Each structure stands twice: as C-alpha cells, then as structure tokens.
Amino acid sequence: MMRTRQHQWRCSDVTFHCPNQGLCEQWITVINEQLSLLTNRPKSLLVYINPYGGKQRGKRIYEQKVAPLFHRACISADVIVTEHANHARDHLKTEASLEKYDGVVCVGGDGMFSEILHGLVTRVQTDHGVDQNQPDAELVPCSLRIGIIPAGSTDCICFATVGVNDPVTSALHIIIGDSQPVDVCSVHHKDIFLRYSVSLLGYGFYGDLLTDSERKRWLGPARYDLSGLKTFLSHNYYEGTISFLPAEDAVGSPRDKLQCRSGCHVCQHKLSSKDKQWDISEREKPDKDGSGWNVMRGKFIAINAANMSCACPRSPKGLSPSAHLADGTLDLILVRKCSRLDFFRHLLRHINTDDQFDHSFVEVHRVRMFHFQPLYQESISLDDLNETPKKTGCSPMCPAPTACSYNTIYSSWTCDGEILPHAAIQVSVQCQLIRLFARGIEEQ
Ligand SMILES: CCCCCCCCCCCCC/C=C/[C@@H](O)[C@H](COP(=O)(O)O)NC(=O)CCCCC
C-alpha cells in the first residue's frame, strides 16, 4: 500500500529475488504465518451493494476495483446485490448469520450506509434484549466493523472518516483492518424510536433541500444542486423551541479549530474518561429539575446537528469543521432568521476558508442531547403528508388556520439523507456505538 495524493491509497508491489527455491518457499510460509497473526485483518466479509445509488455504478465498482483486492488479500466475501430499499437492513436485522463474518461492507451512499447501520444496531440490541424505544436505554456496541465503499451521491460518512471518496482506498482500509469508533445519535419522537444518525440531522434548509431532492432522484447527484438553489430561493424559516444539554466537560469546542484527525486526542480522551458514568447521571438530570439544559425559542432558517464534520466533496471542511467522530458529542448549529444575502454569505463560507459561525445570526453549541418542538403541535404524522406532498391543510392546534400551511409552518428533519416523519424529536448521542474500517483523516 502507498499513499498518493489527498488521502488516496494505492496498492504497491515489492519484488523479492531469491536464487534458491527452498528458501523462497520458506519466505512464503513465514510471510503467510505472520499475516495470519494479524488478528485485526478481516478474513470473511458480508457485502451489500446498492445497484441504484449515485450514478448506478455500485456493482461495477465492486466487481472491478474491490473484489480483485479482496481476492489478493485472501478475504472471502458473500455478496448481496439489493433488490429493493431496506433489503439490506431487514436481512441484517433478522436473517444474516453474523457469526460467520468479521465485518459488513456497504457499497453505496449515505442512505445505504444508514440501512446497514439500522440493521446491525437493531440486531445487536434485539439479541441483548435492549428496548430501542427507551430514549435513555444504554445501547450495546456492535462488535462487527462496517466498511464503506463509496458509490453514492454525497458519501459524506466515507469522506469524513477517510478523507477521500475512493473505492480502492476504502478497500485497502478494510483489508488492513483499520478501526475507527464512531458516535451514533438515537432519535425519538415522544418516547418512540425513529432512527439512528451518524452524520447530519438537519431541519429547515437541509430538510427542505433533501425532501425536494427525493422527487428528483432521476437526476442523480445533480439533484442536490437544483434542490439547493430552489430551497435557497424559497428562504423559509421555521418557529420552534430547541432545548439542549451542553457538553460542558468536553475537551474541545466547535470553534477551536482542533479538527478530528487520525488518533484524535479529543476522542481518545473520551475513551479513557469514565464516560459511562456521565451517560447515566446526565440523562437523569432533565427529569429531575431540568438543570443544565438551555432552552431557546426562535425563528430558524436551519437547525443542523453534526455528529461529525460532515465534510464531503461539496464542502471539504464540512458543516462543523471541528466536530469529532468519537467524542460522545454533536455540534448543534442554529441559523436564525436573516436576510437572503446574509444566508448566502453563510453558505458560501462552507466552501471557502472563512469561519461559517462568525455571523450574528449563527450560533453553535457542543451538546450531548437536544430536543426540538415546532411552535405548533403536530396533530397528524408527517407520514400522511409525505403521501400527499402538496397538502396545505391546517392542524387544529394552529392558531391561524387561514394563514398557515404545513408546507411553511413545518419543515422535516433529514437524518443522514432520509426524511423523518416527525418534526418534534429528542436526540441523544451514544458514544462510540459502532466501528468502521477506517482510521480517521490522516494529517498530511
Ligand atoms: C454557495 C454554495 C454553498 C454550498 C454549501 C454546501 C454545504 C454542503 C454541506 C453538505 C453536508 C452534507 C451532509 C451529508 C448529507 C448526506 O447524508 C445526504 C445523503 O447523502 P447520499 O445518500 O450519499 O446522497 N446528502 C445531502 O444531504 C446532500 C446535501 C447537499 C447540499 C448541497
């Protein structure tokens, strides 16, 4: 393996010359013995391919770039090409014989990764009798690592954990058995489990953008550019109350410019601290007296919760450049109502070197938990609205029925690229619940 440009890895060959056949065979035996002692390296993998992700190249990418490398590394792989959405999730949840494997590989985008995450985490909780509907349940970490071969539209989880979206690089991280712990957020609505998230939970701008882009899937990755422009021009804002528990004991802060890199000391500090203890005590706090919680009511253009930097090719530093992969916190970014020009300036800072938090209408907090309540009570599930997207009826709880419509009083949450059916949610971070075949972004 050798490093090329921008975090990209390639195979390299080393040729040994030996004049003696017997000695040569001894070398081979010893090398194979030494390799078999490396217990971190996977020997058997379960691979799921979404043939429709991104530019629909998943199957070809796996067959041409990844399978030959696994073969050379003597890794056996059982491959499932998915036939419908949630195929991989449901197979992992109930059917897959996980004891046969050292890891699961996802060939696709962030939506496909989300399927693998849900299948695996749910399977482990079911096997251990953990009720995911309990927001304060102590979830059991997954022992199987997940590898991501990027073949989607954004591939933010791969980019933010490897530094590049390149199938060969990701395959090499899997082969050498890298391990990167990652925090997982659990999302509930009124004590009912909705979803897990590892990258972005976004309400307002990103929720609207994602909702619109789903109707334009036929455009491929370009759907995000069109929906981005349309959502920007709509310039909607949403009223609600956000309550959050700041991570006061965290080592870093969202504006400290300490980016999460391979061997990150902020995440390692989390590992060595008595993390389980704060988990329990902090969760009890809001039930007792609400102390420690900040409550803010306002009009928001966007509410973004970034559990990792959310760096991706569109925004190489990401939504929260100093967010950490495995520190047990997420960065909550509140973008209050502002002019269209100001919001544009803020967006522009995601692609240049200026600080996107340095605006009077933007604030960012490092948190362990947060709740959001839209101004008006949700009287029906937003699922019903998804079936009839143009519906403009009013909730009985809405005080001005003639003036409001669901399209403008509520946004939706995007959760790693999937749309949540409720606007009122409770979110908490589960520190290092999963591990990826990655090592974090290496310093260059
Ligand atoms: C004036 C130019 C402004 C450009 C601003 C760009 C800011 C981009 C931040 C992107 C954060 C992306 C977080 C990841 C989201 C993905 O989970 C999600 C689904 O991915 P996939 O399944 O692979 O398609 N992708 C998105 O939400 C796309 C966001 C695109 C924003 C332009």
Ligand SMILES: Nc1ncnc2c1ncn2[C@@H]1O[C@H](COP(=O)(O)OP(=O)(O)O)[C@@H](O)[C@H]1O
């Ligand atoms: N065989 C399939 N047919 C249709 N949809 C699928 C299939 N396999 C997976 N999916 C779904 O496709 C969606 C998008 O997949 P993803 O790989 O993330 O691509 P993209 O990055 O282009 O959104 C995911 O929500 C996933 O559940």
Ligand SMILES: [Ca+2]
């Ligand atoms: Ca985190």
